[in-house]
Amino acid sequence: MSNGTLTRTATPVTRSTGADPRRKRRSGRRGASMNLMYLPAVALLGLFVFVPLVQGVELAFSNWNGYSPDKTFVGFANFAQLFTDTTFHTALLNTLLFGFGCTALQQILGFGLALVLDGTGKARSVARSAIYLPVLVSPVVMGMMYYLLFQYDRGALNDIMIGLGLDRVAWLSSGTSALAIIIIINTLQFVGISMIIYLAGLQGISPEIYEAAALDGASGWRMVRSITMPLLKPAFVSSLIINLIGGLKLYDVIQVLTGGGPGYSTNSVSTLIGRTYFGQQAAGYASAMGIALLILIAIFSIFLVRRMDRSGKDA
Amino acid sequence: MSEFSSTAAAAKRGGLLPRVFKAVFITVAVLVQLTPFYLALTTAFKPQSDRSSLWLPPFAGATLENFETAMTVGRLDWALENSVIVTVASTLLVCIIAAMAAYPLARRPTKLNRFVSLALLAMLIVPPLSILVPLYTMLSDLGVLNTFGGLIAVLTTLHLPLAVFLFTQFMRSLPISLEEAAAIDGAGTFTIFTRIVLPSLKPVLATVTILTATSVWNDFAMSSYINNAASMRTLAPSVAVFFSAQGTNLGAAAAAALLGLLPILIAYLALQKYFVKGALAGAEK
Numbered sequence: 001m002s003n004g005t006l007t008r009t010a011t012p013v014t015r016s017t018g019a020d021p022r023r024k025r026r027s028g029r030r031g032a033s034m035n036l037m038y039l040p041a042v043a044l045l046g047l048f049v050f051v052p053l054v055q056g057v058e059l060a061f062s063n064w065n066g067y068s069p070d071k072t073f074v075g076f077a078n079f080a081q082l083f084t085d086t087t088f089h090t091a092l093l094n095t096l097l098f099g100f101g102c103t104a105l106q107q108i109l110g111f112g113l114a115l116v117l118d119g120t121g122k123a124r125s126v127a128r129s130a131i132y133l134p135v136l137v138s139p140v141v142m143g144m145m146y147y148l149l150f151q152y153d154r155g156a157l158n159d160i161m162i163g164l165g166l167d168r169v170a171w172l173s174s175g176t177s178a179l180a181i182i183i184i185i186n187t188l189q190f191v192g193i194s195m196i197i198y199l200a201g202l203q204g205i206s207p208e209i210y211e212a213a214a215l216d217g218a219s220g221w222r223m224v225r226s227i228t229m230p231l232l233k234p235a236f237v238s239s240l241i242i243n244l245i246g247g248l249k250l251y252d253v254i255q256v257l258t259g260g261g262p263g264y265s266t267n268s269v270s271t272l273i274g275r276t277y278f279g280q281q282a283a284g285y286a287s288a289m290g291i292a293l294l295i296l297i298a299i300f301s302i303f304l305v306r307r308m309d310r311s312g313k314d315a
Numbered sequence: 316m317s318e319f320s321s322t323a324a325a326a327k328r329g330g331l332l333p334r335v336f337k338a339v340f341i342t343v344a345v346l347v348q349l350t351p352f353y354l355a356l357t358t359a360f361k362p363q364s365d366r367s368s369l370w371l372p373p374f375a376g377a378t379l380e381n382f383e384t385a386m387t388v389g390r391l392d393w394a395l396e397n398s399v400i401v402t403v404a405s406t407l408l409v410c411i412i413a414a415m416a417a418y419p420l421a422r423r424p425t426k427l428n429r430f431v432s433l434a435l436l437a438m439l440i441v442p443p444l445s446i447l448v449p450l451y452t453m454l455s456d457l458g459v460l461n462t463f464g465g466l467i468a469v470l471t472t473l474h475l476p477l478a479v480f481l482f483t484q485f486m487r488s489l490p491i492s493l494e495e496a497a498a499i500d501g502a503g504t505f506t507i508f509t510r511i512v513l514p515s516l517k518p519v520l521a522t523v524t525i526l527t528a529t530s531v532w533n534d535f536a537m538s539s540y541i542n543n544a545a546s547m548r549t550l551a552p553s554v555a556v557f558f559s560a561q562g563t564n565l566g567a568a569a570a571a572a573l574l575g576l577l578p579i580l581i582a583y584l585a586l587q588k589y590f591v592k593g594a595l596a597g598a599e600k
Contacts, residue, residue, distance in 0.1 A: 055449035138533035145351035290445035
């Protein structure tokens with residue numbers, strides 16, 4: 001089929017959309033079989049996401065241990081346990097901390113970096129690439145490389161401490177500093193995403209606006225606050241959603257760096273689910289945690305997507 | 316990343332002090348971001364006997380023994396092979412299945428299809444770990460744990476929603492007249508799809524391929540549970556297992572980390588433009 005024939009026949013067809021009843025009927029008939037094309041996608045998602053989701057709800061009301069053939073219905077017992085289980089509370093709190101802590105830091109750093117890195121020049125281009133690079137690396141690998149920095153015995157950071165005449169610090173052995181380190185690593189790894197979203201947003205702001213403001217006597221920071229920030233609102237919301245959902249799902253770095261320890265102090269809900277299911281054979285209880293995590297993420301996502309629609313994202 | 320060279324910045328060049336401050340900020344940011352990579356490099360090439368600070372390059376002589384350990388003890392050679400198989404297959408399947416699904420969703424906005432679109436998109440927010448228990452049980456019942464088929468099916472599925480969304484958005488932006496003309500010429504849905512729609516998807520295809528391939532290649536959570544036998548493990552889980560087993564052998568751990576990121580690094584350097592475009596498209600969801 002050559003393009004020539006196509007365009008030639010295309011010319012006489014004027015785009016009097018939908019008004020022609022003949023065409024409507026024809027496209028309707030074509031459509032019925034057309035829908036078959038999304039069947040594979042729907043079937044896969046149905047089988048591997050939706051069915052497990054429904055089964056997960058069912059399991060959450062049982063005391064199943066993950067392997068025995070019998071399980072007993074226990075009503076809301078698992079959900080009640082979520083309210084009294086301090087291990088789960090820690091994990092939930094950490095999850096929120098990872099979600100909101102990383103997101104806040106990523107917006108500040110990402111916006112700052114976008115402001116200073118917007119523009120031409122080889123140096124800027126190289127800097128942008130370097131800052132974005134970790135986004136593409138597996139968080140497992142990132143976690144391992146950062147282990148070289150924070151490790152106790154030969155860790156690079158402790159070499160600096162010794163050089164400064166201080167004592168070695170067991171960075172990963174205290175819950176608080178391990179949490180802070182996980183937040184720092186995740187923030188730095190994905191700050192590149194916020195940065196390029198803001199950079200793309202900056203591209204959309206016409207230089208004339210700045211020139212006009214400069215003529216009116218506005219100076220640097222004033223322009224950032226009154227022009228750049230309001231115009232970047234859509235970019236801000238996209239960046240927020242991605243970072244927040246990523247933070248709330250945090251799993252890989254924790255698993256490789258602390259395994260949720262010391263004790264249970266750095267678990268996220270995600271890592272605690274794995275530990276509860278495979279470590280303690282409490283499949284029913286782990287499912288209940290899964291439902292709780294899903295609800296948590298769904299609430300924040302729906303809220304933010306609503307906000308995004310209202311802030312006129314297409315602008 | 317030369318595509319961010321706007322003129323907006325030119326309008327607000329500051330004085331000397333702000334410029335020095337900017338330069339310092341940029342330098343610190345770059346150094347911080349490159350520190351883990353630097354440490355991995357210096358550590359990976361040092362023999363185990365070299366206990367010098369990790370900040371220092373291997374002055375006592377560089378060695379490849381750590382890479383050898385990672386390959387033979389950590390079986391990263393198997394892992395690399397497994398990851399290539401799983402990534403290529405999943406990415407190919409995602410592209411085909413998602414492009415097919417997007418066509419009716421983009422071109423036939425009936426009530427049903429709008430609902431299907433929304434339902435598929437909603438799957439994006441399901442955290443994989445929240446369905447771990449039932450999914451693992453199902454795969455175990457099907458007997459597909461530790462097989463390529465099981466893992467590929469799950470990873471393909473988990474990457475479909477975003478891909479379908481990106482394809483749908485892109486198809487909506489294409490003019491419909493060409494497809495209508497072909498239909499009038501008597502071409503069937505299948506012919507129109509394969510001859511007209513598919514070839515015009517090239518730009519978004521690059522985006523979907525890169526987003527999916529990177530994400531599948533780096534996947535850890537699902538892959539580590541579904542394929543946990545040493546011979547079937549993919550890269551990220553293998554690196555993690557090797558890492559926790561090595562304990563104090565930092566050199567071998569660093570070598571494993573480098574082997575894990577090398578393929579991505581090469582792809583990034585070669586296809587940087589597409590990576591950035593892909594990331595931005597992913598952000599639009």
